[in-house]
Amino acid sequence: MSKDDRIAVILRTARELIREKGFENFLPLEVAQKSGISEGMVYKYFKSKRELMERVAEDWFEEFLNEAPLPAQDLPLRDQLFQVIWSSLMSIKREPALTRFVLMELRADPNYRNLPTYRQSRRFAKSVVDVIEQGIQRGLIREDLNRKLVRDMIFGAIEHATWAFLRGEDEEFSVDVTARGITDMILDGISTQKPLTTEMIERLEHMVSQLASELHGVRMGPPAD
Amino acid sequence: MSKDDRIAVILRTARELIREKGFENFLPLEVAQKSGISEGMVYKYFKSKRELMERVAEDWFEEFLNEAPLPAQDLPLRDQLFQVIWSSLMSIKREPALTRFVLMELRADPNYRNLPTYRQSRRFAKSVVDVIEQGIQRGLIREDLNRKLVRDMIFGAIEHATWAFLRGEDEEFSVDVTARGITDMILDGISTQKPLTTEMIERLEHMVSQLASELHGVRMGPPAD
Amino acid sequence: MSKDDRIAVILRTARELIREKGFENFLPLEVAQKSGISEGMVYKYFKSKRELMERVAEDWFEEFLNEAPLPAQDLPLRDQLFQVIWSSLMSIKREPALTRFVLMELRADPNYRNLPTYRQSRRFAKSVVDVIEQGIQRGLIREDLNRKLVRDMIFGAIEHATWAFLRGEDEEFSVDVTARGITDMILDGISTQKPLTTEMIERLEHMVSQLASELHGVRMGPPAD
Amino acid sequence: MSKDDRIAVILRTARELIREKGFENFLPLEVAQKSGISEGMVYKYFKSKRELMERVAEDWFEEFLNEAPLPAQDLPLRDQLFQVIWSSLMSIKREPALTRFVLMELRADPNYRNLPTYRQSRRFAKSVVDVIEQGIQRGLIREDLNRKLVRDMIFGAIEHATWAFLRGEDEEFSVDVTARGITDMILDGISTQKPLTTEMIERLEHMVSQLASELHGVRMGPPAD
DNA sequence: TATGAATGAGCATTCATTCAT
DNA sequence: AATGAATGAATGCTCATTCAT
Known part of the structure; x- marks a missing residue:
């Protein structure tokens, strides 16, 4: 051999x-x-047990990166994000023990930043950030976001859902449902309609009122509910 | 003694x-x-090394829970959420090693759900969920949310930010900035303005069109569908 | 107190x-x-844990010796022996753990012969030997026996039965049946009745019958019971 | 190596x-x-200290079983029994500490019945029981015996004699004498010749005397030895 | 007299790594 | 190249006994 x-x-x-x-x-x-x-x-x-384990993690990560190609840039933003999150959750569900190894052992290693896994992790993170950047460029995502924080939140949500799964808390853990939930929440937040909108409307209403008063000498109020 | x-x-x-x-x-x-x-x-x-460590974690968590009282219910929703996230990050920053112990060792324990730490963790999680529920009742947060997922996302974001800090990636790690960022992102999402607003705007446009037509005898408006 | x-x-x-x-x-x-x-x-x-345990054993043995008085000398030999063996088995059955302590720990102690338990044990052994001696004096037991060996056999049989009980092998362990069995086997051995004796008697009977018939012309049978 | x-x-x-x-x-x-x-x-x-000790005991027992082959079936019953008892005592005398280990530790183990030593012990016990069965078939031993009790008595006698030796009570401990004594006692019991027999003979003597006196007018005494 | 806090030697077991063959 | 025997440091835990208070 x-x-x-x-x-x-x-x-x-x-x-x-x-x-x-x-x-x-x-x-x-x-x-x-x-x-x-x-x-x-x-x-x-x-050279050592540790090196072997790191290589196992590295290979697994590499497979994942190859199997989960970059989302096509012409897809809607939401679909791209969903795809990235979905692949990530799927991979974790397939290899929970390896996931634990990466999350717990490797990531806590003081030398983590020099490990191949770190670079792989960055590559994957970058694919997420790329989607975000694209969204910003298309005007679909706010510009003023802390990119690092967006990334942290996405991965944080993925990982936290993962832990529950690893602990067996969510027996009915569904990759589809979870990925959909995370995607929507990241994009839309959890609030109901945005106050800024109201403000803009109020401003418009003000303008309209003024126009109307010029026309009829009568001040219009906001439309009655 | x-x-x-x-x-x-x-x-x-x-x-x-x-x-x-x-x-x-x-x-x-x-x-x-x-x-x-x-x-x-x-x-x-x-009784054992493990029990001692668990007690250390327990005491630390208890201190945290006492030091971080429930956010006053009359505060704006955003402030309540900020406060909860901020306390959490602050506590983690103070005891990173203990945080690692809880996140890595205890939480991975098959018996985790019977540990005091689990109950403490639930207590804290509940305080977050309470804020969310209150927001829903006040009509400020969408009703159709998967509560578990919201909770996972918030803690996921907190923990992921924590990991970066624990690994020393973010030397300039600022509790204030991070807490603010997480809070806003959770509440608002990352998208730019919401399409639903359009309806209201359409109504306004309609009003404006009518005014304009009265003025000029010409019908302005959006192109007919 | x-x-x-x-x-x-x-x-x-x-x-x-x-x-x-x-x-x-x-x-x-x-x-x-x-x-x-x-x-x-x-x-x-x-003074020490050991001393306490020895005292417990001692007290238990003393109780046993008091509760199991010497068999009345006017009883048949078999009954006396049965009584002694029966008491011994009974006491063991009541306190198996103490029995194990005496058999395993105390008896293996190099200093065993200076312990009170040793003297108690001797006292009890003597009561058995006394029964034997009495049997010898009454002409019921062979004189040429190694007294020590008789004693060893009796106690050996008792202890071996005890071990099976302590190990839970004989759930139906019956003090009565076991004591009866040991008694009979010790007294009678395991051989069948001596054929030679019977044969000789029959021969004698035959001779007598012939003599009688010669005298009286009448055939005598064996004496009626 | x-x-x-x-x-x-x-x-x-x-x-x-x-x-x-x-x-x-x-x-x-x-x-x-x-x-x-x-x-x-x-x-x-x-795998463990315990396993090592059990293996030592096992090997020792195996050696014993090999060195003490089954007694030849054509020997007189008494000789077969003597041989079995003698081998057992001899082996014990050679390795008293191992004997203590088997008798005290292994035999008290709740798992004893699954240990190789248990099976070895059964094998040896069987060789004794076989001798007994053979005696029964030859008509030399009573059929109505509780086999288990016979076995217990034989081993009990062996072990009890052993204990005395292990404690150094019998410095002059002779394997030959002890084996002989146990054999004889097991086979013959400790009773003198059976009283019923004597009684019958006395009665016969009486009858004979009477006959004789009728014949010769002379009273006969018991036959001179 | 009574307490119970404090001692600390003692021991089974594991396993990553090396290196003689 | 390949083996697998050999290493031995490392560590959690127990419990009889003592003694300051």
Whole structure:
């Protein structure tokens, strides 16, 4: 078996083990046994247990990035955002144990910013930010937003929904419903109609009133409810 | 030293150690030494290392809940929400290591729902949900919202912002700015103005058209559909 | 509460705890708590945990010796032996945990021969040996027996039956049946009745019959019962 | 050193340590040191201290069972029984500490019946029971015996004799004498010749005397020895 | 006399990593 | 290249006993 095949087998086995037992119980010895090789070989190809785990996470993330291509720019904004959030939730639902590893272990690593996973995470985050920027350029999204915060909110919502799923709180966890909810809330907020609109209307009403008074010498009030 | 004082000392020391070294490196022996007592004493008052850590988290959460009283119901909705988010971020900024412990260890515990921390977390979540409900009743927030999702989004945003801070990504992390940003985004969403307003504007346009036609004998208006 | 009362309470509590949890899990702290006194008091009256446990065993043994008086010497031998064995099994059945303590811990102690329990054990063993001796004197038991071995066999049988009971193997463990079985086997052995004896008698009977017939012309049968 | 050799060394060392210090003071660390290996190696081949000790007991028992082959069926019953009892006592005399471990620790284990030692113990017990059954079939042993009780008595006698030896009470402990004594007592019981027989003979003597006196006018006494 | 806080030695077990073969 | 035996530091937890108050 070639070196690359060997590595592929180890990575696949390791991913299975993480999926089955959780990353806290992941043992290099088991990877070797399940791969039909010796422990020494695992350490030949991966400097340490940690490196192996990081590579597993990296591969998984890479797959995700490839499977979830950038949303087509000619789609409506809402659809683009939905697609990005939906892919993310879907991927998490498929590999909850790996998700936990990335969220809990890698992200807490002081060295996180030098890890490939960090860059991957940035790539994905960028695809979200790109959608936002596009929305801004099209005039559909407010310009005055803190981009970082928008990104945090989107991912925050995704992750928080994920935790509930990982803890088994939401047995009926539906990727579609959750993704739709997050998308709408991000775009529309939770308020009912906007006060600014009213103000503008009031201003218009004022103008109309003035016109009317010029015409008839009579001051019109706002339309009765 | 009285039993209660002893317990207090242990808890304080333990909290310091978690703060300094992170919960992964927390050793009961060190707690004892730093408290000037024997390891056995720690185990006299706390059945296990885990229980001690949970108590530290619990006390911290309790302090937070006491320090962050329910927002006054007569405040504007936006201020109430801001206050809740601000307290949360503030508390996290003060004890990042404990936050990590709660978010990563406790929340991932299969038994999480039976822990005091879970109930505390619910209490806090409830205070947020209460604000939302009140907004709905006042007609300021849409009725058709998935409450759980709103809650997830708010906490998700808070936590995600927290992670960036914990990782030292945002050195200039400002509780005020972040809380303000989250609050506004939750309430208003990120979109520009709302199409529904159009109806009202159409009515106005109609009024203006009539006025204008009276003035000039010409019908202005939007193009007929 | 007087000193003696105190001691009595401690001993009673200790016995209950040994009964409930087994002697391996016996904790002085629990004795104190259950007795409503402090741990220090336990150590005031008993030099060590071991001494306390030995005293519990001693008291129990003493009770047994008092409750199981010497078998009346005018009873048939078999009844005396049965009584002794029966009392022993009965006492064991009542306090299995204490029995285990004596059999496993005390008896294995290098210092066992200096313990009160040893002397008590000897007292009880003597009562058995006395029955045997009496049997010998009455001509009912062979003289050439190794007394020590007889004693070992009797107690061995009792203890082995006990172990099965302690392990829960014989749920239907009946003191009566077991005591009866042991008694009979000890007295009679397991061999069938000696064929030679009967044969000889028959031969003699045959000879006598012939003599009689020669004398009287009449055939005598065996004597009517 | 091969895996099997290593295991053998560990088992041998462990057995020595148990022999020297008793099973209560048995430390895995010491096994490793005395075997010239690290503690980790002990745990590589044996999941736990307990498992190691059980394996030591198991091997010892297996050796015993191999060294003490089934008694030849054509031997007299008494010789077969003697042989079985003798082997048992001999093995115990060689490894008193292991005997204590089996009798006290293993046999008290709630899981005892699932241990290999239990099955070994059954195998040996069966060889005894087989001898008994054979005796019954040959008409040499009473049919109406409670087999379980016979077995208990034999082993009880063996074990009780063992205990005395283990405690050093019988310094002159002789396997031959003890085995002989137990065998005889089991087979013959402790009673003198059966009184009924004597009685019958006396009656016969009486009849014979009468006949004789009728014949010769002379009173006959009991037959001279 | 009574308390109960305090001690601290003692021990089983794990597992990432190395390296002789 | 490949093996897998070997390492050994690290650590949570127990509990009989003491002694200051």
